[in-house]
Amino acid sequence: MSSVTEQQHDQAAHHDGHHHPAKGFKRWLYTTNHKDIGSLYLIFSLTMFLIGGAMAMVIRAELFQPGLQLVEPHFFNQMTTVHGLIMVFGAVMPAFTGLANWMVPLMIGAPDMALPRMNNWSFWILPFAFIILLASLFMPGGGPAFGWTFYAPLSTTYSNDNTALFVFAVHIMGISSIMGAINVIVTIVNLRAPGMTWMKLPLFVWTWLITAFLLIAVMPVLAGAVTMVLTDKYFATSFFDAAGGGDPVMFQHIFWFFGHPEVYIMILPAFGIISTIVPTFSRKKLFGYASMVYATSSIALLSFIVWAHHMFTTGMPVAGELFFMYATMLISVPTGVKVFNWVATMWRGSISFEVPMLFSIAFIVLFTLGGFSGLMLAITPADFQYHDTYFVVAHFHYVLVTGAIFSIMAGAYYWLPKWTGNMFNITLAKWHFWLSLVSVNVLFFPMHFVGLAGMPRRIPDYALQFADFNAIISIGGFAFGLSQLLFVVVVFKCARGGDKVPAKVWDGAEGLEWEVASPAPYHTFETPPEIK
Template sequence: MSHGPAKGLSRWFLATNHKDIGTLYLWFSFSMFLLGGSFAMIIRAELFQPGLQLIEPNFFNQMTTMHGLIMVFGAIMPAFVGLANYMIPLMIGAPDMALPRMNNFSFWLLPIAFAILASTLFMDGGAPNFGWTFYAPLSTTYAPPSVTYFIFGIHIMGLSSIMGSINIIATIMNLRAPGMTLMKMPLFVWTWLITAFLLVAVMPVLAGAVTMMLMDIHFGTSFFSAAGGGDPVLFQHIFWFFGHPEVYIIILPAFGVVSEIIPTFSRKPLFGYASMVYATAAIAFLSFIVWAHHMFTVGMPLVGELYFMWATMLIAIPTAAKVFNWITTMFKGSITFETPMLFSIAFVFLFTIGGFTGLMLAIAPADMQYHDTYFVVAHFHYTMVAGAIFSMSAAIYYWLPKWTGRMYNESMGKVHFWISFLGFNLTFFPQHFIGLAGMPRRIPDYALQFADFNMISSIGAFIYGASQLLFLYNVIATIKYGEKTTVKKTWEGANGLEWTQPSPLPYHTFTTPPEFK
């Protein structure tokens, strides 16, 4: 098996190699990250000061909606699927994914889905403008005509996710190197295995929700319309039954990445491996039984409120165990602070802040004040950006030398980190304050007393946005001109099968299974 990649575009269109498909996913997700990010820049520019300066309210709503949809479904999820494609076979000593042709199909569905979604921006009536949570009836009876394309797009990306997850499950279950039992798998593999099961469980629920919308809009049903005997709140229950596992689908692979990187740069094995696995499983289980904590103001019965509050608070326990495990991994280690480690430590720090605000939001009576304010916006950006995106940056810096056989520019990496860290906190920390002071989310204009913090927040957003261009430049410069390195173990403290392979990685690896003790 010495043949290399196919020539020209067919290498990519007909790709079945897990590294090629991983590369496609990663570049696709980065382009979506820039697109979703540019929408965020438009939002922050409009909110720079009170009054309507740049855009109209309806377009503002399109921007918040598209920003959310593209970041969640187009940037973060495909980025981690790409990482899974690239790294899982390498980490378990498999030659490729179990279902390579399906792998190709699940990737190429994504550009189609997002082309459909992005095309709605140019349609009569504009793009979806009902928020990424698309609550009915705003997203049904009162939606712009483009909602049908949005539904179609969601269906296609759901298909892609489900196929990608099945592939990951099949690969992990069947293609592990001899001797690699489940409890010896790297933690990234574990978190993805659990994530894949979550995806298979909830993507069909999302598909069900949008199909019911489709029926309400075009075929005269009334699932979500009280006038016809339906219930708008039913939509929210179905959406969040998908939506809450969804946020763990986003964060669990990030946990996995950080659990690989922190031991490497602490030069010490991961502390509490078994408890990490159990905590991940516990979080995944809890994610199915806490959904209505997004709906504390919807008018649930009192017992419902109390149940969802208590169940939600339980999540703090396995999450706290994970944080303690990461820190104890560093404790008594021999720590160095390369760029991946900086991003990982920032992840632990900032994600924990997001965890604390999450705990505050779980307190139902207090949540009735926080709900739908900027406090919530700050909370979930601490988990989504400082959680998922920071860990993704860490992963790219960590494995890029292995992928390309070239070292990235460490100083530029550190500059990228510090600008991101500063920009991120400047953007989102003040949003806690304006939320508590009473600013609702998803408004294009606001009362004067919120002006100061909004301006700070916008400045931070521009800094954070610009720092991602530096990241892009650093990655491209590494691929093109980076200092060549053929060391198998890029990082002194690294462990795992991927580091037994040459750098750069040959087109095919582990064509015969490695030995794993």
């Protein structure tokens, strides 16, 4: 695809007229600049976060009291489904891809991503995927209502005709993610500055490299799964239909073969961000760099052999249940190593509490809490009680909201001054943190209780004994949702102006990204830096 001559041509083109970005909309539409595309990804992600969040508000408003008040159950199911799809594929994954676009070339001393035109494509197909998905909500019959996990045959025989739109949208999201992942791998493998050896790579780069490999391994499997749903529904195949020799449980095996690595796709880059921020504000080198790399790799490898822990109730031979239980429990070892390393990094450091550090500390505590409930869920006999209850909802929101989202917030506050050249409004940002921290726990902590008490997930109405906690959860939800508007204000104000910052924004920060000016110039490292 890109031969040597083509590359030279590219460089020539750069020198001809692309030193400065074009003006207006065309700049963004045609851009191949990693910083522009990174910004596009991040803005898109924030938009999706707000849309998906609005759907969560609908869900929590309906669940505020027992009885049906606002929406009817079919629409409620569409909300839970699309909320999940948007948050996973529209908010968390594009946010990490955006951070990778911005930061990976800066961290490894590369002038840009390796495949800039593909980079442009991988972003610009994404909005169309979500326009298709969101548009299906307004069509007769509504959008997908079978959960983001789209279990067959609810998504095949028993879904409406708009399922084709869902399938098409997921295909586009998948292609976008795969292109993004390929780009990250090629960039990291081929474009490291001379002297940037593997074991000198910043940890964010390491975690993203591993994430990218997970992405190209499992996104095609998701594509396969949705293709089978499509052909089962419209072309009379019977992959998941017992009448034709298929098996609906096989859908779950294929889905979770994608789905479990997908979970780590959403958390490994978070580990990278936290491992970058904690040393900065502890003014001490990261403890156990090598073991962090090995732990990340082993989490990634283990993620391929634990998928069936999502399916203990489907009826599995006891040997299978034992295997998946042990394998799942094993994941807590490398994850534990990471938490211990972060604590050891802080230990006898010189700690200060800037906003990115606050989010990182909250991440460590609350992600670990989500890890504990994950360990409990791994215990097969207990899982029979936890499975498909609010306990699971609490678990994955702790790892995805106070885990992934908090790490993204931490990363955004950490690098925002580098991107804009301005310091954000610290007071507002601290308000954002403290309001989020309190409300997120009011929102998700009581979910453990209602789950243990027996409330199933994905229900629009519930028995009276769950009423008090659901009211509290909803109040937490509204407060958390509103708090995020503060984040939008902080980002917007920071982009507009603020106190100018030096190249090295944080005194304890290390890494190549702090050697370029703030804001980062449009082109950086056109001659590779020297690595000591």
